[in-house]
Amino acid sequence: MAAAKLVTEGVSVSMAHPLLTERAADNSSPFEHRMMATPERAGGWATDTWSLMFHGFAHSHIDALCHLAYKGK
Numbered sequence: 001m002a003a004a005k006l007v008t009e010g011v012s013v014s015m016a017h018p019l020l021t022e023r024a025a026d027n028s029s030p031f032e033h034r035m036m037a038t039p040e041r042a043g044g045w046a047t048d049t050w051s052l053m054f055h056g057f058a059h060s061h062i063d064a065l066c067h068l069a070y071k072g073k
Contacts, residue, residue: 026058027057029051032050033051035048036049
């Protein structure tokens with residue numbers, strides 16, 4: 001808490017990157033967005049399916065670094 005009081009200015013840095021939608025050697029499960037629609041006779045509903053595998057090499061999440069090993073550690 002004491003260290004936070006010493007901060008006088010700062011810069012916000014995004015860690016975001018575009019969603020990877022192409023299959024590749026390091027991305028066997030690319031991001032997918034599928035849109036489905038039922039026939040008008042069934043009500044004409046539309047739905048979306050979003051698919052993203054967080055535990056891989058291409059996409060990540062905030063605590064991903066604790067899931068990996070580096071040089072045996």
